[in-house]
Amino acid sequence: MKTARVPLLAAIAMAITMLGACSSQKEPAEHAVANAEASLDAFRADAQQYAADQLKSVDASVARLKNNLSKADYDAVMQASPSVNGDIQALKSTVASAKSDAEATLAAAQSEWNDLSASVAPMVDKLQARIDQITKSHKLPPGMDKSAFEAARAGFDTLKSEWTEAGTEFTSGQAANAVRKARDVKAKVEDLGRKLEVAA
Numbered sequence: 001m002k003t004a005r006v007p008l009l010a011a012i013a014m015a016i017t018m019l020g021a022c023s024s025q026k027e028p029a030e031h032a033v034a035n036a037e038a039s040l041d042a043f044r045a046d047a048q049q050y051a052a053d054q055l056k057s058v059d060a061s062v063a064r065l066k067n068n069l070s071k072a073d074y075d076a077v078m079q080a081s082p083s084v085n086g087d088i089q090a091l092k093s094t095v096a097s098a099k100s101d102a103e104a105t106l107a108a109a110q111s112e113w114n115d116l117s118a119s120v121a122p123m124v125d126k127l128q129a130r131i132d133q134i135t136k137s138h139k140l141p142p143g144m145d146k147s148a149f150e151a152a153r154a155g156f157d158t159l160k161s162e163w164t165e166a167g168t169e170f171t172s173g174q175a176a177n178a179v180r181k182a183r184d185v186k187a188k189v190e191d192l193g194r195k196l197e198v199a200a
Contacts, residue, residue, distance in 0.1 A: 025074035032081040033065050039088050043095055050098035051091060058087050109175035116182040117167075123189045123198070124163060127156055130198045141197045152195055159188050 040047075040062060047055040061084045068076040131153055134140060140149055163185050170178035192198075 025078060026072070029069055029074035029077040029081075032077055033062075033069050036062050036065060036081065036084055036088060039085070040091075043092055046099055047091055047095050050095045050102065054091050054094060058084075058091050061087055106175055109179045112179050113170055113175060113182065116179065116186060120163065120182060120186050120189060123186075123193060124160065126198050127189065127193060127196065128160075130196050131156055134196070141195070144195065148195075152192060155188070156192060159185055159192070162188075 040058060044055070047058075061080075065077055065080055065084055068074075068080070134149065135153075140146065144152070162181060166178045166181040166185060169175075169181065
């Protein structure tokens with residue numbers, strides 16, 4: 001009778017030990033998952049904007065941690081946590097770099113836009129005045145016939161629309177697109193100015 005009880009007592013003791021060990025890992029595992037989620041959520045919006053694919057991968061890793069936690073597999077959580085945290089930090093670094101590059105590009109585009117606006121807007125006004133003058137006086141520039149002038153006037157109307165569109169894009173935050181369009185407008189304005197003998 002006594003001999004039979006020894007293995008039973010040993011099994012109970014082992015079970016209690018295992019439960020204790022399991023219980024001792026529960027709190028650290030919960031903290032590990034909570035910390036991973038909080039770290040990721042702190043820059044999630046930027047990550048979605050600058051590194052969406054990498055964010056999906058990290059989200060999947062965090063989801064696996066949470067799944068293991070829900071199954072009370074605390075050992076798996078603790079083993080995987082360092083790797084997941086490393087992935088989160090790598091993502092954070094990627095996002096910071098991409099955001100910095102985007103801000104630098106935006107600053108350069110805004111600076112170029114200011115320069116373009118300062119040169120193109122007055123030229124557009126001069127062209128408008130010149131076209132109005134020619135229309136009123138009927139005195140065409142040397143080497144330009146009536147059909148060429150009408151084409152130039154139609155081209156100018158298109159340029160004005162493109163310039164307005166560029167301004168709209170800039171004010172809506174699309175500085176890079178606005179600058180590309182403004183460069184094209186500037187080249188066309190300068191060409192038309194030469195044809196209509198407008199001083200730069």
